[in-house]
Amino acid sequence: MKTFSKTARIILIQIVALTILLYATQMIKLPCALLDESEQLIRKFYWGEDENQRKIHPTCWEVICRSKECGGLGIKNLSLMNKALLAKLTWRLIHNPNQLWAIVLISKYGSSMVQKRWSSSISQVWRAVLFGGETLKQMATMGTNLSENTTKERVSST
Numbered sequence: 001m002k003t004f005s006k007t008a009r010i011i012l013i014q015i016v017a018l019t020i021l022l023y024a025t026q027m028i029k030l031p032c033a034l035l036d037e038s039e040q041l042i043r044k045f046y047w048g049e050d051e052n053q054r055k056i057h058p059t060c061w062e063v064i065c066r067s068k069e070c071g072g073l074g075i076k077n078l079s080l081m082n083k084a085l086l087a088k089l090t091w092r093l094i095h096n097p098n099q100l101w102a103i104v105l106i107s108k109y110g111s112s113m114v115q116k117r118w119s120s121s122i123s124q125v126w127r128a129v130l131f132g133g134e135t136l137k138q139m140a141t142m143g144t145n146l147s148e149n150t151t152k153e154r155v156s157s158t
Helices: 006-025 032-047 078-095 100-109 124-157
Strands: none
Touching: 006 032, 006 078, 032 078, 078 100, 078 124, 100 124
């Protein structure tokens, strides 16, 4: 690990670690403990730490996770990406109900995303769709609040 430069480590993280994890997070809500542990392993690899040796981190991890345009290195936050990808999955189910995977899910669980919410017999994919639906609702609420505040600011400034 000592032979890799920080640039090489970033490339390996983005190509290998994040690709594998993001593939899994597209269809399943991964447990927070797994995402946290994966992120911890990525951090240790980036900083060049091993089990016996800790190093001083000159930059906080949140700065490193920023996009390159904002001064970061573009490493993705796994829990946010999981939420975003599951919201995208739900969005695709709502707007493309004629795709085969959507037909199968809708025929098994129904078109309402409120039914069988906490049943233990539902599949991981349907759980992911329900979680993505909750995320979409939160985003819609935030968007409504933002547009209302923007409208109020425009009215008060005129």
